Amino acid sequence: MTAFLIRRLMQAGLVVAVMSVIVFFGINVVGNPVDILVSPEADQAERARVIREFGLDRPVWQQYLLFLNGIAHGDFGRSFVHGEPALKLILERMPATVELALAALLMAIVVGIPVGIYAGITPMGRASKVIMAGSILGFSLPTFWVGLMLILVFAVHLGWLPSTGRGATASVLGVSTSMATLDGLAHLVLPALNLALLKISLVVRLTYAGAREASQQDYIKFARAKGLSERRVVGIHLLKNIMIPVVTVLGLEFGNLLAFSVVTETIFAWPGMGKLLIDSILLLDRPVVVAYLIIIVLAFLIINFVVDALYSALDPRVRLRDAGS
């Protein structure tokens, strides 16, 4: 277990280092932030001042070393656009994104798994066919279009839910979340649903395939022959055996939800990290983009670790161990 952890940490360090090089040099090739940030009315002297102040007059490798030096002191750099530490900006927006991602994940699990299993064990039923056809729609409709349609139907025409923005927040156990107020939940439903739609379809299809395959296998037949209740057969024996691919995919998808809910956050004016990322990319706010992607790599590494731990809980044959140890 310890060896496994150490190995994982070293891998993580390597990934972050490689990532930071790629991102830092990559974003330095694109455009020049000064052209975007400086007022069009500014003269050449003012442009030169900004270039100097941001350190853009130095060669890229020097900028990178300065950046590493900053990180060694816990400083991820200062946003060009906001003049505040990049890390602070990102952490400020993290709760909004995390609650959106969690809500979407919850929807995917609560809706996706039961529906998928139902379709999987009665594959010839009419309802199952509708479910499977519907899941294809969920896959193929573009997020931005679905988002706008949701707003149009539920906010503009029916007026049931607010169209955009994050609702009132309340503090629960020291974390301020909009999931704790009614207004907050009302604001959360549409963006979370928009984000979850694709994930629900994914989970439905995965569970469906797993359930179809497993329900033909001998152990299920034995369990039925033994006279176990249908509930126990499906809820314990079948479910446990089809969960590993579902957990893997959900883990990865959770990472994606956290990191790249850009489209949904933009359409619903959700003040999360994804919105910050896209704004920062458009304005070439390099420090924020680099810090953001490094944090996201770390988040993915942690999620993968949690997924591995879940495997061993689901399947006792899996141990937290690399092939080499």
Next chain:
Amino acid sequence: MRLIRAIAVATALGVATLLSPLGAAEIKVGLAAPPSSIDPHFHNLAPNNSLLSNIFDRLVHQDPNQALIPGLAESWKAVNDTTWEFKLRKGVRFHDGSPFTAADVLCTFKRAPNVPNSPSNFGLYLKGKTVEKVDDYTVLVKTTGPQPLLPNDLSTIYIVSKSAGCEAKTEDYNTGKAAVGTGPFKFAEYVPGDRIVMTANDDYWGGKAAWDKVTFRPITSAPARVAAILAGDVDLIEDVPTADIAKLSKDPRVSLFQTVSNRVIYFHLDQFREISPFITAKDGSAIKNPLRDRRVRLAISKSINRDAIVERVMEGSAVPAGQLLADKFFGTSKNLKPERYDVEGAKKLMKEAGYEGGFKMTIHSPNGRYTNDAKIAEVVAQMLTRIGIETSVETLPPAVFFRRASAGGPDNTPEFSFILVGWGSGTGEASSPLRSLIYTVDPSRGTGAANRGRYSNPEVDKLVDAALASVDDEKRAGLLAKATEVAIGDLGIIPSHYQINVWATRRGLKIVPRTDEFTVVMSVAPQ
């Protein structure tokens, strides 16, 4: 009976209008772009300047058409060519209760050009100016040379308080600690990317606003912004997308308000290279730069159907342009009209210039910087192709476009041959585009900073110099108009259209639309 009914209705209406500002005195505003800070001196950026005009005042204000009106200064006059006297308004208090005096002006002038980490500061408006206190309510501003635009320059600087704001850091403004102004609204809350909340300043010197509380929410996605007002989640949105204007104008839930903008959309042409990188003969071989021939430039201008661009692409929310700034602004020419659409005339000019067979060219345009910019580039490419200039279109993200358009070529020269760009005149008068777009490039003097075609005409330069040295308004306006006439006569740039700024309110409200795109909540009231 009828009379009684009419009186009853009138009374009811009267009561309703009296009551509504008291009862529902909260307004929610959907912004098109989030501010980058609450510090009014941190970033000279339109969304910041617009938002913060609700909290802070300037010595000189701009009216909705950007004409100068008294702000925190009650009056001003030029004592001589290089000295201006400003009489400050008495009895004005900051939101924290401290009185506004000359000391606040002095320390604001010191802070504005020197905010650390600023991505674009206000130093350019304060260059060559020193300020002296005469008494608590009089200051003198001295300049190194004649600066007739001094009041315009000062109309960009927000006055902060000596006790709370002058020594404060940008972070202190963002937390609200230092965000103490004299304006119609007080800072209440700022959640980056989510909302900015303000409450009314009941003691505002310009009268009390109709609203007790204002919540600004950035909704950058245009369709979502429109949906938000239709759903009733916000009461006012700025920058209504052109595609929705026709639909919204018929919708009983909203009212639209619009005015011509200070922004002109125009084409810059490569006029400085013998051989232009994106122009070739039809067979792809190198040719001499045809854009240096005035006849070719005029042919291009004649080939552009400005009415079609306005009607079809901009869906009516633009005005065909014949100069650098819409006619109603200071220093514009009365004689210049949009070039008439004339394909035959254009073809004839091309023939005269020896380009009967035409040539190949690429138009470069940003994608997403100006309203419908990429679409306009595509339309213009087709119009040019009609007179034999086979034009291909390349659109780029603004971040990439502006770097290459300004300094992408060898020795940091502009890279492209023919570009679509826009220019908004922050000062609301013609010297702003003349100095930046038309004047000969000279970094040591700060002229021609956005002259991406490198047009240069000593006669225009001389006229602009004379204008900028003339404190007499009428004389200056004449000189600026003359300079514009010469430059447009040369086709130094080719103007296409002026944008129109559009706001939408929920039915029953009205807003005074502004040429500078600012959303001023003070001007919003029940109808």
